[in-house]
Amino acid sequence: MPSIGVVLFPGFQAMNLAPLTAFEIANLVVGHDFYAVTFLSEAGGPIRTSIGMVVDTEPFAGRCFDTVLVVGSIKVGPSAPGLIARLRETAATARRVAATCTGAFLLAEAGLLDGRRAATHWAHARDLQRLHPSIQVDDDRIFVSDGNVWTSAGMTAGIDLTLALVEDDLGPEMVKGIAKNLVVYHRRTGGQSQFSALLELQPRSDRVQTVLAYARGNLKNALSVEELAEAARLSPRQFSRVFREETGQSPAKAVENLRLDAARTMLEDGRHSLDTVARETGFADRERMRRAFLRAFGQPPQVIKRNARHHGASQGA
Structure with missing residues (x-):
């Protein structure tokens, strides 16, 4: 069973949780709990979103996950050093590492995007490139996969990212049914433009x-x-x-x-x-x-x- 560790922090944006539905629907389509999702934070306990919703989390505690997924926030700033250290340790043992929206900034702080291509919300792409010049930031992609590191643009592009992760696990035919269940017309490829x-x-x-x-x-x-x-x-x-x-x-x-x-x-x-x-x-x-x-x-x-x-x-x- 692929385990998904979702990294949360105070003030994260709740929309970043919506893409997790792809894993939930995958379990329904497969007919059993194929994915197990765990919410993580630096110390565990309740974590409040930017809009005030509270999510219960567990501490990293040296646990291993198949996929580590970092969420984003509306206001981007330096992350807690302890969180970055835990993220770095956990990512080292994961098969895949991913980030939605501005979660790419946390991956960058952890050194996980050095020398890689990455995507983030177009409004923050220039700052990501300025702060981390070793990253090749693509400011017009829905999502980017570079090796075992996946990053997406903002908001709904996270759904495209998680659908791509599910397709990587279960194949294109399975993900078509999941996308239909989510009432999205199709899974956009990562190379498509963020703009409409x-x-x-x-x-x-x-x-x-x-x-x-x-x-x-x-x-x-x-x-x-x-x-x-x-x-x-x-x-x-x-x-x-x-x-x-x-x-x-x-x-x-x-x-x-x-x-x-x-x-x-x-x-x-x-x-x-x-x-x-x-x-x-x-x-x-x-x-x-x-x-x-x-x-x-x-x-x-x-x-x-x-x-x-x-x-x-x-x-x-």
């Missing part, structure tokens, strides 16, 4: 949200202002005004960003030709897609596809 065009738009009204969902699901269409206005049940003039007020972008610019978002995801997936990506995301042809990628990312689609392929190969090495 839909997140950046953040419309206020249900009407504009509905239009964006329509556009995202119909990228093959021309998606003219008239078509989008009809989906919003507004006149084209009213729709353009409301859309810009809520999103700060014109409909045409937002649609291009949605196309870019979808195209980049398909390229990073690595299974599609450039012609297929251009057709499926509504760019119509490779040249139009190439020009849009150069404007948005400063790189042509071929480079992003190649980088994702190299990243995937190094993850599996």
Whole structure:
């Protein structure tokens, strides 16, 4: 039975516990307690989260775990020396070490990321790189696996990380059922971007949200202002005004960003030709897609596809 030691500390962010559900659901799918999860802290006892919830923990006490998983916090600062010492000792005997979100800072303090690639929440990536220059910080990855050390971006990316750990143990077919149970569309590969065009738009009204969902699901269409206005049940003039007020972008610019978002995801997936990506995301042809990628990312689609392929190969090495 793989044992999971989850390292907690005062003020950790409760969202970091959500990814542990992947282990819980894995036990249900397998039909028995395949994973055993233990909450750890420097001295044991109750540990309070940043929002006030309390979690009971056990002390490290020289125990060994198959996987050691360190959680993150909203406010990042130096950790207790005793905690780092216990983490270092426990990690030395573990098969795998992982961190969600800013938990990467604790792994870095323990010297466990020296000379390795790592991910963390994009808002803290620059600080991680500055404080620990020996680490190759990738500020735009969902998660990174370097040897037996795994790190993820913030918040929900931790679910992608734990699903990847389960897949490492039980295989891809098993993890598909677990992901379905968790009501996530699919397990995102580590090489995918942390950023999303839909997140950046953040419309206020249900009407504009509905239009964006329509556009995202119909990228093959021309998606003219008239078509989008009809989906919003507004006149084209009213729709353009409301859309810009809520999103700060014109409909045409937002649609291009949605196309870019979808195209980049398909390229990073690595299974599609450039012609297929251009057709499926509504760019119509490779040249139009190439020009849009150069404007948005400063790189042509071929480079992003190649980088994702190299990243995937190094993850599996």
